[in-house]
Amino acid sequence: MTYDNAFAALADPSRRRIFERLRGGPLPVARIAAGMPISRPAVSQHLQVLKAAGLVSDEAVGTRRLYSIDQRGLDTLRAWLDQFWADALQAFKTEVERPSRTRKGKRT
């Protein structure tokens, strides 16, 4: 249950952009920072936050450091959402089944 960090991590636009950039596969830090409007140290700090949230993993390769997406964080988020999704369906179903003569019409 570390979706606290996961949500907090993905709340920042720069961090989401970094994360999306890793979709194509592992990348070194300088490579990630290349297409971004912020400095390389800033990217490093963001990567640390993403790593702490279990969203990315790093691997030292020579003097470089390859970062890649870690599925564990994604799975955690998905589990949280799915739980909510099921509950929402349940609530909706309950409301629909109720006759509700005096209810105000809810659009779609």
Place this chain on the structure above:
Amino acid sequence: MTYDNAFAALADPSRRRIFERLRGGPLPVARIAAGMPISRPAVSQHLQVLKAAGLVSDEAVGTRRLYSIDQRGLDTLRAWLDQFWADALQAFKTEVERPSRTRKGKRT
């Protein structure tokens, strides 16, 4: 594509707690604020943020205001996550299929 707001909204612990509290069905503001360590106006502000993110919807009932979970926000988040999930799988598969004779060994 408003997952910007959705992630930012769920990044706050108080807001997640409010959101989780609505799993059981619609609730008035005072009722939500009852079990929380923050003031009622604070809860109102949080609800506004959640509403702007498409995560909750409100309905005026007399002098009260019932807030309930809006699936649209959840669907948006899920779509974003699923897209990532598919890409991660794709990248993994590609890497495995590559012979990689001159590659430096990647542990598992």
Place this chain on the structure above:
DNA sequence: ACTTACCGTAAGTCATGACTTACGATAATG
């Protein structure tokens, strides 16, 4: 009509965190 209940908004305070520049550490290169 007056009072009470329930809620949103305004204004102001204060902590968090997203940046920057500067520096040090390690590995490849010649």
Place this chain on the structure above:
DNA sequence: CATTATCGTAAGTCATGACTTACGGTAAGT
């Protein structure tokens, strides 16, 4: 061995946003 490349960390600045109290506005109750 000296140099260069790549990166993480430290320290400091500055904006954002999460709270509070105070207030006004509408609907229900008597």
